[in-house]
Amino acid sequence: MRKIGIIGLGHVGRMLANQLVMNGKADELVLIDKNDQLAVAVQADLNDAQTVLDTYTKIIIQDYAVLADADILVTAFGKSELLRQQPMAELETSYRQAKQVGQQIFKSDFSGILINLTNPNEAITAVLQQAVGLPQKQVIGIGTVIETARLHRAIAEGAQVATANVTGFVYGQHDGHQVFAWSTVHVNGQPLTAAINGHHLDQSQLKVKANLSNWYTLSGLGYNVSAVTAWTLRIMTAIFADEQLALPVAIYQPQYATYISFPALIGRQGIGNLLLLNLYPLEREEIKSAAETIKHQIESLKNIKGES
Numbered sequence: 001m002r003k004i005g006i007i008g009l010g011h012v013g014r015m016l017a018n019q020l021v022m023n024g025k026a027d028e029l030v031l032i033d034k035n036d037q038l039a040v041a042v043q044a045d046l047n048d049a050q051t052v053l054d055t056y057t058k059i060i061i062q063d064y065a066v067l068a069d070a071d072i073l074v075t076a077f078g079k080s081e082l083l084r085q086q087p088m089a090e091l092e093t094s095y096r097q098a099k100q101v102g103q104q105i106f107k108s109d110f111s112g113i114l115i116n117l118t119n120p121n122e123a124i125t126a127v128l129q130q131a132v133g134l135p136q137k138q139v140i141g142i143g144t145v146i147e148t149a150r151l152h153r154a155i156a157e158g159a160q161v162a163t164a165n166v167t168g169f170v171y172g173q174h175d176g177h178q179v180f181a182w183s184t185v186h187v188n189g190q191p192l193t194a195a196i197n198g199h200h201l202d203q204s205q206l207k208v209k210a211n212l213s214n215w216y217t218l219s220g221l222g223y224n225v226s227a228v229t230a231w232t233l234r235i236m237t238a239i240f241a242d243e244q245l246a247l248p249v250a251i252y253q254p255q256y257a258t259y260i261s262f263p264a265l266i267g268r269q270g271i272g273n274l275l276l277l278n279l280y281p282l283e284r285e286e287i288k289s290a291a292e293t294i295k296h297q298i299e300s301l302k303n304i305k306g307e308s
């Protein structure tokens with residue numbers, strides 16, 4: 001039986017619940033939001049849709065206790081409208097919510113894999129890990145998975161090849177101190193320094209292009225939802241199938257003594273081996289510097305008191 005929980009039923013939590021039910025990807029789905037009416041509404045709406053589906057998902061709402069035997073729990077609380085101000089504007093709000101939600105998860109005895117989507121992603125994943133008390137390998141953030149996907153898309157469009165032909169990672173801090181590790185990027189097995197499919201690709205232009213789609217989405221919609229939902233579903237599949245899929249998720253990286261976006265293998269156990277690739281010295285320095293930025297952000301949370 002596949003049992004999945006989602007905490008926070010805003011744009012992202014709702015879309016994820018919708019996809020899980022519509023595609024029959026969960027046998028039991030636990031939906032929790034601080035807004036009772038919203039949770040009741042999402043449950044009713046999805047149950048109405050189930051009248052025509054040939055799969056069935058049992059939907060339970062507002063009950064932390066039933067998370068005890070859940071396989072995967074996704075945290076998608078937050079207040080994304082704040083992102084219109086600046087990328088880290090949710091920090092205080094998310095921190096207070098994470099303390100409160102984390103305590104409730106701890107009390108529920110949840111022992112599966114927690115995937116955190118709430119921003120600022122690395123810092124809030126670290127706060128949640130402390131609060132829920134699960135081993136670090138079981139508490140993952142979405143990290144720079146979306147940045148990496150956007151980079152692959154920018155490269156694929158520039159070289160006129162399929163996105164699947166592109167490999168490589170963005171490390172560091174989601175929506176902040178990103179590190180484009182060009183040494184890891186290959187297209188059709190070739191490094192970017194080579195002409196790809198007859199195209200010479202410029203790194204700075206690729207970087208701008210990769211960030212542009214985030215800008216377009218945020219300025220038009222005010223939030224982004226589809227890519228994060230699709231990649232969260234992909235991570236869930238990797239966990240259930242024990243795939244050992246390599247993605248740059250937010251993980252605790254002992255070398256930097258902090259949560260940071262870093263490529264690692266994802267499977268049934270959560271995080272497996274970290275990918276220790278042969279990076280350029282400058283890239284290693286940049287990752288170290290991103291780790292310092294994240295540590296400062298986590299340190300700054302000590303001055304925040306109270307719960308929202």
Ligand SMILES: NC(=O)c1ccc[n+]([C@@H]2O[C@H](COP(=O)([O-])OP(=O)(O)OC[C@H]3O[C@@H](n4cnc5c(N)ncnc54)[C@H](O)[C@@H]3O)[C@@H](O)[C@H]2O)c1
Binds near residue numbers: 008035090119
């Ligand atoms: N990493 C990514 O690529 C990515 C993409 C999109 C969104 N996000 C992040 O995911 C989070 C959710 O985004 P969204 O657009 O759905 O936000 P949203 O503001 O639409 O929804 C947040 C939901 O969380 C609920 N909530 C707040 N505090 C809670 C608590 N203590 N307990 C339970 N529920 C609580 C709210 O009631 C609301 O329904 C944000 O932090 C956002 O920045 C990340």
